[in-house]
Amino acid sequence: MGVTSELIRGDIYFWGQLMAGAVLGSVPIVILYVFFLDYYVSGLTAGAVK
């Protein structure tokens, strides 16, 4: 919320900083995803019927 309200002024987008914020914001999610990958896969395939 802060990133969009501070780094978008009217129709001026500070793309470099916006993207830097997006990259930094996605890092923890990527790390968590890698650690819990097995759970995701087992959850996705839990209802599968051959």
Add this chain to the structure above:
Amino acid sequence: MGRRKLRKRILIAHVLLVPFLVFALFPFYHMTLTSLKQDRELYDRHAVPLLIKQGPTLEHYTKLLWDTEFLTWTQEQPARDRALDDGRPSSSAPSRPTRLARLKFFGVGAFGTGIFVTYLVPTSLLFLPLAQVINWLGLADSKWALVLTVPDVPRPLLYLAPDGLLPHGAQGGRGVRDGRRRHPHPGPVAYRAADHRPGPGVRGALRLSRCRGTSSSTR
């Protein structure tokens, strides 16, 4: 299976994965690339968008970290998420137009259609009249403006909605009806069970029993 055949199979499986990988990773590539480009190159119309030609820079990162409140926002984000998530399960059922159509009060069809049509209007167009309404109500610069504009804020109030107003089995202020059972406090699992209403047949019955099993285990 021969070793050669197995190797070929593995190779084909990996090749088939490549388009999905490119699709999944492209946004991260583009974000990282844009964040490392110099302003001069970013706003140059003739620059190649997918490559850094004029040298990378960490300027955007340093500006973001030290010239804005980014670190404070990041610290506050988990608390904000938690507050919003607490309210979300209690109200996810009636918040969507398709679910609204299942509610029982007078004129609900027109109300649901109205909300559905509103989804088609660009957000920026909606916010101009909404800002006027908030000013007209004298709520500008107050927390009540948030209650009106951020849908997640008033949603927990739906806990207080009387039974009979909400769809059967979806949710209720004093508990969820799940067949003959009545859960005193429906957790997110109970909503999940209500969201995925089972269809007819054996699979539906199996799914229902699984949902009941998990929702009753939350008590």
